[in-house]
Amino acid sequence: MENEHSFIAAVLDTIGALVVVLDRNGRVIRFNRQCEKLTGYSAAEMIGRPIWERLLIPEELQPVRSTFDRLVAGNFPSEFENWWLTKNGARRMIAWSNTALLDADGEVEFVIATGIDVTERRQIEAALRDSEERFRMLFNNGNDAILVHPISPGEMPGKFIEANDLACRRLDYSREELQQLSPLDIDDAVSAVDIPKISRQIEVEGHALFESVHVARDGRKIPVEINAHRFELKGRPVVLSIARDITERKLAEAALRESEAKLREITSELGDGIYVLDRNGQLTFMNKAAEHLLGWTEAELLGQNAHEAFHYQKPDGSHVPVCDCPVYQSIHSGETYRILEDYFTCKDGTLFPVSFVAAPLHRGGEITGSVAAFQDITERKQAEARIHHMAHHDMLTGLPNRVLLADRLVLALAQARRYGRLLTLIFLDLDHFKQINDTLGHDVGDELLKAVAARLVECVREADTVARMGGDEFVILLPETAKAGDAEIVARKVIEAVNLPLMIGSHELHITTSVGIALYPRDGEETQTLMKNADTAMYRAKESGRNGYQLYSQI
Ligand SMILES: Nc1nc2c(ncn2[C@@H]2O[C@H](COP(=O)(O)OP(=O)(O)OP(=O)(O)O)[C@@H](O)[C@H]2O)c(=O)[nH]1
Known part of the structure; x- marks a missing residue:
């Protein structure tokens, strides 16, 4: 016991x-x-x-x-x-x-x-109950549809084994009905993503993020973004898919695309090249007109530094640093710049003149980038050059006119004054030119004036100016004259050249000219005085019997 x-x-x-x-x-x-x-x-x-x-x-x-x-x-x-x-x-x-x-x-x-x-x-059981409760809450109260389906390597996804309340409501199926369907049944066949490919990605990487379109019971389509993760549920590999409704986002994207297309259309209609840079100076938009003018396509330049692509050099080949670029400056200063003349470089390397406006872009008080609108001003510049030429040249002979002569004379006088040089002004007027007009007609007179102009140009050096003052009056400016005698040599040469017979059409013409000479500084120190004195000398030559020259100093 x-x-x-x-x-x-x-x-x-x-x-x-x-x-x-x-x-x-x-x-x-x-x-x-x-x-x-x-x-x-x-x-x-x-x-x-x-x-x-x-x-x-x-x-x-x-x-x-x-x-x-x-x-x-x-x-x-x-x-x-x-x-x-x-x-x-x-x-x-x-x-x-x-x-x-x-x-x-x-x-x-x-x-x-x-x-x-x-x-x-x-304690563990209580914690588990608690976490399961929380999971349930998340599962059923979130804003996303959650669906769980099994997967086996190399096979199509299996039927759903779990679906939250929102998934049921959104797709309009009961949980039991969903359990009879698989992802293949609720993804839109037309816009569906490649399900086998996604399944493989989930198998290999454990997760996948992609966009798809779910189809509800009544055929309603819901664009979704799916965040799918693989995990083990009771020893079985399953995929938990969180499907976010992105209808609003898609509508916003479509609206944005439409307004962008409209913007492209409108801006291209205007003919101005337009491009947009982000905060970092990278190109985010370029309209058709800009593509046409630059020879680059938008696709080629998206994300590229626009300055280095087409705004990097001056006509003399020197480099323009990006910090000097008004488009970039507008991003940093928030200012709008209007540039009347600058140069852009085409894809093929050729430069063309542009004028442009660069303005900063704002969103929510922040500068988000800059927009530039530019115009090719090649034609404008050519027109300006033509107008400039016309304002300074004689239409008939192409010689400098009295305006350009006055400019050159002022310049040449300043130089002569500075370097203590002589300057010669030769006035000449054809003799009895009126008769040619009167007998042979104005057109023959015109041709004769042109031929005389060409001969006069032949008589002088490149640095000299032969101008037509109007009618049959010409002026020759010799900005550098070594000695007073040289002016007379030129005057004689001119008279001889004019004297040579001229063939105008079928007419052989003989013409002479009277020449007046004024020298700086001997015959005047100012433009007006010199001009007046050369003119006076020329009239004296006429009075003295024409076809000869007269020095003002010898009147
Ligand atoms: N064909 C032509 N004639 C012109 C032109 N401009 C002026 N004229 C004419 O040239 C002539 C000039 O004449 P003047 O210099 O006054 O006289 P002239 O006949 O040459 O005689 P002198 O000068 O005294 O030797 C006038 O008949 C004008 O009408 C032009 O552009 N073309």
Whole structure:
């Protein structure tokens, strides 16, 4: 018997479970080693004391006593859980399993309670319940449809095994109906993405982000962006797809595309080349007119540094640094610049003159880039050059007119003054030219004037100017004259050249001229004086019998 007692004690102390034996009044009879370890109380401290004296928490005192009373009365609730309070005040949740030993009268004599500490397990379960609850909430209350389907390598995706409320509402299927469908059934066949390709990507990379179109029960199409992730659910590879409705985004994109197309159309109709740079000076837009003028396509220059592409050099070949570019400056200063003349370079390397306006672009108070509108001003410049030429030249002979002569004379006088040089002004007027007009007609007169002009040009050097003052009057300016005698040499040469017979049509004509000479500084120091004096000398030559020259100094 003694042996048997110590054997039972040994067994009770060895097993991992908590074992407490109570008498019918709830006093502790046995308190095994596990109980001691867990509670911090020794068996000696516990034996003979009612179990509820130390180990129960106040809130559970009452329910535990009534459970015990029911047990003693013969109702054996086989299992229940309650907290134990350890010696150092910690709480442990114990799951009990109870039996009773009856005495000879069939009354309960002892209650044997076997317990396991389930504190951690219950905590984990509670945490799991909590997280599952949260997951459910997310699953069903988010703004995105969530669908889960199984996958197997190399096979088409399987039927959905999970779908949140929003997925059901959006596609107008019940959860059970969705479980009969797979991604292949709800993705629009026409606009659908390549499902096998996406499946492979998910298999290899674990996730994929792509756009697709879902089709609801009634055929309604919903553009979606799908964020798909592969994970294991109960040991099975599945794909969780979060489908965001991007209808608004697509509509906005379409509206943007349309307004951009309109912008392209309108801006190109205007004929101005237009391009847009972002904050970094990279090209984001270029209209048809700009493509046409520059020879580059928008596709070739998108994302490129526009300045280095077509605004980098001057006509003399020198480089224009980007910091000097008004389009870039407008991004940094926020100012609008109007440039009347600059040069852009075509794709083939040729330069053309442009005028342009560069203005900063703003969004939400921030400068987002710059827009430039430019015009090819080649024609304008040519017209300007023509007008300039016409204003300074004689239409009939192409010689400089009195305006250009006056300019050159002012310039030449300044030079002569500075370097102490002589300058010669020769006035000449054809003799009896009127007769040619009168006898042979104005047209022959015109041709004769042209021929005389050509001869006069032949008589002088390149640095000299032969101008037609009007009618049959010409002026020759020799800005550098070595000595006074040189003026007379030129005058004689001119007279001889004019004297040579001229063939105008079928007419052989003979004409002479009278020449007046004024020298700077001898005959005048100012433009007006020199002109007047040369003219006077010329009239004196006429009076002296024509076909000769007269120095003003010798009048
Ligand atoms: N064909 C032609 N004749 C012109 C032109 N401009 C002026 N004339 C004419 O040139 C003539 C100039 O005559 P003048 O210089 O006054 O007289 P002239 O007959 O040359 O006689 P002198 O000068 O006294 O020797 C006038 O008959 C003008 O009508 C022109 O562009 N073409």
